[in-house]
Amino acid sequence: MAMAAIATLSLSLHAAEKTFRLKLAETWGPNTPILGDATKNMAKLANEMSNGRLQIRIDSANKHKAPLGIFDMVKSGQYDLGHSSSYYWKGKVPNTLYFSSMPFGMMTTEQYAWFYRGGGMELMQEVYAPHNLLSFPGGNSDIQMGGWFKKEIKSIDDLQGLKMRIPGFAGEVFAKVGAKPTNIAPGELFTSLERGTIDALEWVGPAFDLRMGFQKIAPFYYTAWHEPGSETQFLVNKKTWDKLPADLQIILETAFRVAAFDMYVQAIDANANSWSSMLAEYPDIKVRDFPPEVLSTMRLATEQLLEEQASQDPLARKIIESQANYLQKVRGWTDISTKAYLNNN
Template identity: 65%
Template structure:
């Protein structure tokens, strides 16, 4: 089934690329690129995206574009992908933009933001609302190009061993939560930390941490968190988590025009495929959790807690914008686009779901 789906995507992409009337190349030179990924070998969904991309590029180019992928197990630097692609050690990378906030703070905004856009809205901003141009403005000084690399959809708010009933319950809470959301919780008195994925279950089981967020049912089921933390909170912090493809600019410029377009299209198709795969797997895995672990309780944070989170988030955004003109440009662009697009989301998707759900009551 998977191969059939990818074959269909490749066929559609081939038709799309043909509309560009790209020149025919008489010399059948093969371009071999190396990619480093943040993920370990056989990591589901996240690791599928770059492999699907490489397969699509190979098939669309009739074998002229070959991309080999080194997992973190091989290159030993899961959070070193930015530097390895920048230096030319690798031609490409697959990771997440917010991992680089320590070295380039403005990369943070191109993964997802608390209380921000959902996936369709964010893709609209990237491709039609100026997001791609702003992302390139951030990455170009480092000799890099960044492209959307696959979306998880709305992530869950995390697994908790104790119920969160008020802001007092956040005081001193040790939680694995990365990115901007960690800064938000720290502002409210929690103690955010980042722990390698292979250590998360043990840390939660031994009470080294009190709570953690990972992704959602699509990836959480295999981690087993539901066995030791019964409260599963709905999301607020990562409504549209977008991974990224990084490309070394020197490598990009060496490719002929047709292969650049094939690579661009392959990345876009693989990103979309990851989004629908994530959505499907979350539905499948939640059904399994609900059946096999009926004690798991889905919770939503109390309104006063969410309001405090949103207030802290806005204060931090204002600080970032005041410190850096480019950060302000990015954040203003996102806020302006969200204000416009959310009106349509509300009268289309939200209204439809509310109407249909009311019929079931």
């Protein structure tokens, strides 16, 4: 074997075997169930499929101290990857709002169809590209419940002045119909509800709610309206992405996709288990739908807020219309399939 050949062989071996060490920052605290499992599953899968060439270190919020700084830290390159939720960046980049879950919007599988088949992925990249970022679906927490209420909501009057922990866009909708939305740190939620600082709160769904104990002090559990399929996100620094060879790009993208799907499946299973436990332990929980009048008022408020956003920004209008059109089409099918099946069984 000639020395030149050896040199070439050695070089190509080196390129094929080069290890990429990436750093990921997640919004969640260490070992957060479901959300934190998604990042661990992703890193493990990327490592195994790349035969060790992708090494991903995960820093949780206790390490980087900036749970809502993921966007900036990945944009700047301080971290290569992030795991968070798109709607957290609404104050910074308003159009990021649309890629988590919208009130009265698509459910999880409908929204996946929009992302992958209805133009959603392209619109998401259009929003993130100017910030040196790529964004991918990061796993779904399943339908979120409407929250825990101390008193039953019988009409829109019962919402007037009601103090509720409900942050973000859903909070704006709630304010528009006369309630008083607020945000409170997770560790203070139970006490705030117990002492009457708030009258109601929304958290996630049974899997996340059970350990919080809200059912002990606010027995009315309202069904979903504001987050029918909350998707998290994987963020990637574009310069990091461009440095990866093609096979590692596709391995990483696939690891995101499988981890996202697995998180959704895990959330369904965890919600089913937790709801079953809740019902057994706390038979006094009262599941309620908001009355039709309340729902139609909140829906109108949602549409008005969206129209305000659309009128200020052509890209916002494009996204809002894409979602509305896709929802109308896919819900037509959901109604004669899923809805009919569930109502007949």
